Amino acid sequence: MGPKYSSSRENYLKAIFHLQEIHGTVTTNDVASEMQTRPASVTDMLKKLKAQKLLLYEKYKGFKLSTEGRKVALQIIRKHRLWEYFLVEKLRFGWDEVHEMAEELEHISSKKLVDRLDEFLGFPKTDPHGDPIPDSQGRFTLPRQVDLLNLPVNQQAEVSGIGDQSAEILELLNHKHIALGTRLEVKKKFAFDNSLELKIKNQSPVTISEHVAKNVFVKYEE
Amino acid sequence: MGPKYSSSRENYLKAIFHLQEIHGTVTTNDVASEMQTRPASVTDMLKKLKAQKLLLYEKYKGFKLSTEGRKVALQIIRKHRLWEYFLVEKLRFGWDEVHEMAEELEHISSKKLVDRLDEFLGFPKTDPHGDPIPDSQGRFTLPRQVDLLNLPVNQQAEVSGIGDQSAEILELLNHKHIALGTRLEVKKKFAFDNSLELKIKNQSPVTISEHVAKNVFVKYEE
């Protein structure tokens, strides 16, 4: 037997899941923009997902994933993040190079394969961008973290996640030697443009814009 | 950019390549039977592959892969066999379990990913069924080997390849402890049904049918 759902359907489920998580609610336009497609195409797909009972949908009134749809979405996300981890930890790709490949690998259907991969990798908790990897049953925990704008000045903290994960921001962070696990503290906040000056051990201070700061998440004690 | 050719087109190229290798020539019906599809569907696809210059094709007269088509086919085969090797050596699957998964994985498009995987695996020469893995340029060498029917009696030899690779024969070979690399010799040939009695070191003799013997290839010195 091949995959249960087409790659396209799986991509929609994943997009809807993410938008639900972020905004609490999703619209047709949201999905269209996230998927780089047309609202009419989204509506077409909503009907198909509803027919498969993956989505609760009343036309013009809104939609959300069904229990089953959420379950399927989490399995795709699990695969996506495990493959990203594999690419970075075993094949030594950079964290800014793996997304496109994982976008294809996440559609490989064998559940047994994913579970064996998970085991091979030592059951990692988070992917190379700090995002939690759902376990075999789809369970995961959201890490408590704050973005750099909300980190108190002079408070040591460890980078634990990235919001926007475009290759562009990841490349910028690479350049400034900011990676997952990097320990740093905010030394100064400039009220003029909300830019920040950071200190990383054994490095000279670096400056980042408000836009970057909003997308770097850290955790810290106390 | 996504994949250059659809999974379906890639599967056709691979099937045509294999049939060409075995029979020297391929027919529409051959491909249909190999791909479990209809001759009419094959003709449809032949036209598409021709339009993409992957196939040399004159209707009613026959067809074969172009240089480019052969190159693409070899890259798919390379990916198929490297992923099979990964599944067996790293994820500890049995050689009878990996084909279906590799059938999906072979369509992952990134060339860089395959080359890194190859490196990670230590540039293996053959897949878990003894089939040669083409290198990054598509080069490979066919191993010199004979099937068990043609192995002289009492000649020590090492299993180096399997013809028919259905899960059924692989499971049978598993049961009889015949795997790639197994050292064995033929002790007796029964003229009645061409069945063979084999001896594997530290094991009691096993009997295999002519049908099985034809599909087990070995290499030996002198």
Add this chain to the structure above:
DNA sequence: AATAAAATTTAGACAAATCTAAAAAATAAT
């Protein structure tokens, strides 16, 4: 409340890959 704007859905079209049934060509048998 009426109107304007935005969001969403429908209608109708198209490309890819497949199918069935029928026609055409090639091959085999008389």
Add this chain to the structure above:
DNA sequence: ATTATTTTTTAGATTTGTCTAAATTTTATT
């Protein structure tokens, strides 16, 4: 050399996923 059989191709449908343009519904503004 005809005729019969097999192989291959065409004609016309179907399914999935997408699109544009137009219609409908909801929401925001006067």
